[in-house]
Amino acid sequence: MIPLRDDAPRWTFPGVTLALIGVNVLVFLFQMSLYTRYGPEGEQAFVMSFGAVPARVSAALTGRASLEAGLIPIFTSMFLHGGWMHLLGNMWFLWIFGDNIEDDLGHGQYLAFYLGCGVLASLAHYLSNPLSTLPSVGASGAISGVMGAYVVRFPRARITTLIPILVVFTTVELPAAVMLLYWFAIQFLSGATTVSEGAGVAWWAHIGGFVAGALLILTRPRRRPRVLRRSYY
Secondary structure: OEEEEEOOOEOOOOHHHHHHHHHHHHHHHHHHHHHHHHOHHHHHHHHHHHOEOHHHHHHHHOOOOOHHHHHHHHHHHHHOOOOHHHHHHHHHHHHHHHHHHHHHHOHHHHHHHHHHHHHHHHHHHHHHOOOOOOOEOOOHHHHHHHHHHHHHHOOOOEEEEEEEEOOEEEEEEEEHHHHHHHHHHHHHHHHHHOOOHHHOOOHHHHHHHHHHHHHHHOOOOOOOOOOOEOOOO
16 A cells, blocks of 8 residues: 555644655665766675664674674664665655654654654664674664654544555545554564565564654654644645
């Protein structure tokens, strides 16, 4: 299911959400420039340096590597992506759900919330396989946190959703609670049944980010609304 738009109103301009999208795009363009200039080895070296590698985190925590080498990539990894479709999918979900959570929390708290969810999502991925040597990259853990917050704050918002039925695509309006909890169930089942380290998707990062976002948003009061802006164009 692909969300196309939501009907939850917002009252402020989503400057942080747009800035996050811009930073992710710029970092990805830099990745692509490394591929162009140095070939796949150049880009891979960049991903290995700034992607979150669970085995490196374990080494840092046990004193076999520096804390900087092991822990800083937990933060930087959320701004790297594995390809155009990975980037576009993540940024689209961030745009659909992020503006309302930014409006709800306020710009500064929203940025801290987003980054915190991303870090907690990476830690969940680490705990699922602390000896993995594969780098984890992508904003999906942080965005999963935004989605978890959205289902708590806007469970009755209507999400216009694109759904494939065999070879035909159709759109339906679903309550946010239905659409996002279905998405979460898919992530949980996939994470619980995936045994291959090279599966290519950090399911537990999605699960951890979603749960973290849903819990963290409960600790924050809503902002008082100001000038009404529509949440979709």
